[in-house]
Amino acid sequence: MAVEEKVDYHNGKRELTPLAAVEEEKRLVRKIDRAILPITCLLYLLAYLDRSNLGNARLQGLPEEILGGDPKGLLYEWVFSAFYFSYANPIPGTSYRALKAFPSILLDSHYGDWMGNLFYFTNLMLTVLQASAFNLGGIIVCRIGLGVFEAGFGPAIPVYFSLFYTKNELGLRLGYWFGFAAIAGAFGGLIAFGVQSVHFGPNSESDWKLLFLIEGIPAILLGVVTWFALPNRPEATHLFNERERELALERGARGTTADIGLVINRRHIIAALTDWRILACGTIYFGVNCALASISAFLPTIIKTFGYTNALAQLLTVPPYVVGAIVLCMTAYATDRLQSRGLAIASSCAAGAIGYLLVVLVPSNMHVRYFAVFLITSGTYTAIGVIIAWCSETKKAAGIPMFMAIGQCGSVLGANIYPASDGPRYLRGFTITCALMAWATVCAVILYVSYKRDNKRRDELYGKPDPDATVDTSELADKAPMFRYIP
Template sequence: MAATKTDSLDNAEKSTSGLENNLSSETDEEFYVDPVKEVKLLAKLDLAFTPVIMLVYLSCFLDRSNIGNVKVAGILTDIHATNSQFSTAVSIFYATYVVFESPAAILMKKVTPRVILTTLCAVWSLTTIFTGFITNVGGLYTTRLILGACEAGLFPCLNLYLTMVYRREEQAKRVAYLFSCAALSGAFGGLLAYALLQMDGVSGKAGWRWVYIIEGCFSILVAVIVFFGLPNDPTNAWFLNTEEREMMRCRNGQRQKYLGSEKFSWEEIRIELRDPKLYLSGLIQFMQDILLYGFSTFLPSILKAMNYNTLQSNYLTIPVYLWGAIIFLILAWISDRYEIRGPIVMFANIFGIIGYVLLLTVKQNGVKYFATYLCAVAVYVGPGINLTWLNVNVAPHYRRATAIGLQQTMGNTAGAVAGQIYRAAPYKLGNSFSLGALCLSQCLIVGKIWYVRRENAVKERIMRGEVEDKRRVRTGDGEVDFRYHI
């Protein structure tokens, strides 16, 4: 009898493991999609959407993080600012950034993805250009506040857009594309800054001014690409033929619990505000973002503190960022392939812990530079996979929109902290704080894994009829056949 019960449970798990909503066999037949044709469809979707999404996020992160490149190029002297005022300029960005993330995510469907993303991109592009003409620290504060307000909506909206296109088990790779762009923006930003700083004196303008002006003009072009490249309804995109649109309809039918109603619901928002997964994820994101914003903004300064000159401290960041992007893509593929999230973040964080310990304890600059490669693994993998972990475990749409927006708000407050802890070379306070954040994140991840496992176990007992279902939430991701990813 015990063996029979075990076998039946194994069979139940096998029947649900490959399906994002674990629908019945009758529903599977109704929304059947040929696996061979689906592979071709995914390739087509990636080819159409991924370059546009990556390009706009590259533009966003480039315009946000170039302040780290220009610091070592004389901006403080030209606008008569102190190191303390510079740290304030880095932090003040997040004062508006964290305020507008949740509203943007919730309003995306109503305003439409095309309108909201194009508008945000156009405004922050103009702001970046204007930054190249500031003459005092007040101007820097103003442009950073506007930049924060505009860029706030981009990341939650792009993540939400991805959930409208891809299945749960397909999302980590696509989120990895976004965070790889954060890494690539560091590499590209370092390379571009290295080139643009050679324009120092052209038309009587300092090289750091040309960094802002040229990168802002690039972002204007990206805004145009976004307008024409991201359809409001990805299931009826212009590049899909009739058969492919039907396949998209079937894919959406298979994951209807995950997508949910198109109609706005305050009840879904209230449900999500009581979800422990949201707050655990937000705390983890805060810890991981301490690294992300400290590392991506101050890496050139950290390298300069190792006695590299201005140009070296910019171009030496390039291979570090590229390494971070490559490792993230590999671990994201593993995460999707085996549908594991938390353990991947913990694995990446081990490298970060070792890296920060080396930065704090060794004296040889070569070893310190090697340590930045170890840090880069945790810097990008941690926030990206943690966000995916939340994406795939919250449903339906407006519950997920609330979760993404609030999680990002909680996490991105770390940007204000990063600006205050990385104040002066050799940045022992910043690196020590980052190390502590990593260790605390490991503890929080263990706690969330335990919670998710417990919730899955409760659902299994309810499905087997062992206990009565007395849970408060039984819809969306609360459905007993909705399996949370660990």
Template sequence: MPSSVKSNRHSLDIKSNVELEEFAPERDLILERYEIIREKSPEELREIEKSLVRKLDWKFLPMVTAMLLMNYLDRINVSNARLAGMQEDLGMNDTQWSAGISLFYVGYIISQIPANVIVAKESPRYLLPACMLAWSTVTICMPAVTAGWGFILCRFLIGLVEGPFVPAVSLMTSSWYTKNESPLRMSIWHAGNTISQALSGLLAAGILDNMEGLASLRAWKWFLLLEGIVSILVALVSFWFIPNFPDSTGTYFLTEEELAMAQYRQMISAGGLSEDDSGGHWDGFWKAMKDPFSHLFAGIHFSLIIAQSYKDFFPSIVKTLGFNNNITYLIQAPPPVIAFLVTLGISWSSGRVLEHGFHIIGPILVTLVGAVVMITTLNVGARYFAMILLVLGPFAGLSVQISWETTVVPRPRTKRAALIAYANCVSSISHWFTPYFFLTNQEPYYQTGGGAIIAGCGLTVIFALMTKWYCAKKNKALKAAEDANGEPEGWRYAG
């Protein structure tokens, strides 16, 4: 963090060849906007910043991680419920089941852009918990479903209320953490994605194998009921741990000095541009649509989600190893846990060196190898190792990609919100067709699904390289403008 006072050393060449050293304070014009902290010493500013980050790391970050864990768990719970007989009980064939998976993403896409733009202007402190309460309520209602159409309707409604959540958390993370800090923090809350996959298998082993017939309910119904109840409890607790934005959060969450520091840090990270948003709700959306970065990041996100298309069918893929249901549930856990640990390291490195493109390309090429192994061998050890590789690339890539887009397009907030939601919407379109690549008649190799994963990996590499090239082009233009005006080097696009 730049200090409020810097020491400038000027060497003055006098006729007597005596060098005099002049020390003069350099004014920090950004810091001077914040009256409550502008007179603080560098040491005091560092202490305020440490206190701010510590509160964010121990209040906001764990809360959104828990909420996202439940969010992703809710999204994939039907995968294990399918193994426990849900599809057969509802009289659905493979095409109808895949339609239910796809319809979730229809609702998911419809709500994202308008909801995230509204969140950027309004109060995420209340809107995020409200979304969670809504999807949890629908989940609790799912055990009452008796036919395929009810399953499809519930999945659509869950998608509709879940849609705003991940883009809103991405927006908030980029509003509170600096561009160096956000990759690691995004990978931590994105762990909800990876850990939910592991937790889903463990819960399935505990519930689906032990609660069959309890109170005359099928085990898969208990699975959905218990998950929905826990999700409601987490939503209620979250009202006390979710802030608004740095310019609209009261002292219920941070002190006045910490709030001023949060705004100051964001301005420094964005090259002196304020987080304050002006204009109407949709002004930022149209700005995002005119920016080539929006479409490049949408391309990366779309490709990464195709590479992750195995996710809704991961239990079925693991089942091809030939173990019984209980072991199948349990051995789902290690791949996402390993992917989470690797993702933490990759995201930390990305934030430290402010490089994103190659931090996406490296892991996704590993996933490409995993897909090739999956579709070419039935060797149990090789296939299980391939499943670890499948999980690793998309999770690491998504964490870095979300941080990249919010770093490159920092202001205004509604534009950033629209970009995040737009990229997420475009990526979600893949869910309309990829579920049809993992039908039961494709077992055990799932060659069509594996081919889709390979294509997604290749497209990710292409779009990441294109985005790095465009960043370099924009930086070259900034450098030329600075040289022409005799200005020092300023803010740059992080590739």
């Protein structure tokens, strides 16, 4: 039912009634959603598709053509992990604009947006150039380039979203965004199945080269759209009129005002480096990223060991990814409504650990093993999607890159614990990842309890804060007296 907007005039100023103000804010959020979510979600889908398609290409002849057959699987592991060596950037600090690699983050402040977009387009071109690689050195150079130019993507998006969304809205939006990583896995399996099933003729390129081209070219086209369509900061974008800009800035200051403008508080960087909670978040992220890299690199290969053909193994990767995306979005919605994330992360990590345990303990029942894959994908993607929102609430520009840098080291590990010589059971990889997911469960529970106790202590000392009141965290970050964690 439509709500009639009423306007009161007091001292010559236009003031909305509470009911009209709520409707006005809802209209603004819908406008922001329409402008930001489609582009950023599609960008992550294509970026993750280009990052993880190596796992599909492994079953399409890539090792045989440019890795000399790679009987032990060690060269493939080096190729896959080359991306993460350059992607895991340990320097705290990130851009407030999305979709720029770390070098562009530094250059952007001096040379403007065009420099950041130049780096982004370089990343897209490297994606397509993978198809032209003809030896080990060529493919590794392309993968390292992908990591260098994509390094700012993950840290930038949570900060970028936090400029437009309140903490009550952030978890669901980040859940949607990261859910497209799971959808990318599903699309990757479908595209790989299609490429392997269609015969293009004796003179056509290899299947794995066609896969890189088919998945890389749309990213370039979307990059052109992004250059012009993605909104800038609320105070600078042309998306808003003056009233919308005023409301957007008020929403951005609701609950917290930390690193503002284009400046990062150096004291927040030091505090982030010594904050055990950010290190704990990094430990959780390390474990789930190890699982995620394993899934991206080896899921088609692992499903093939269940006794399926290469093409069918590609197709059977689709349902686990789809279920993982659905579970992630449902969990993100619930954590936003309940304003609690720790137990959801712990439950997701536990589900992933159980999935790996089933794969280890039930070697002969392929139905149980395939069900375990659903637990692994659902638990891993959900845990990552929710923990990004959880750790985006404190020391934003300083803390996010730090915990993400720790986590990406887990990706390097995950890419190197499934050598072909361990097949078909891959006990080493499964047990390591199972243990890391179990430890991540413990860390999530510890953080949940710590946040609950800290909130209770501050309530006793300073009283309960108004959830909509502005909390100045520009100096003390999350140590400000009226700041409260989401447990």
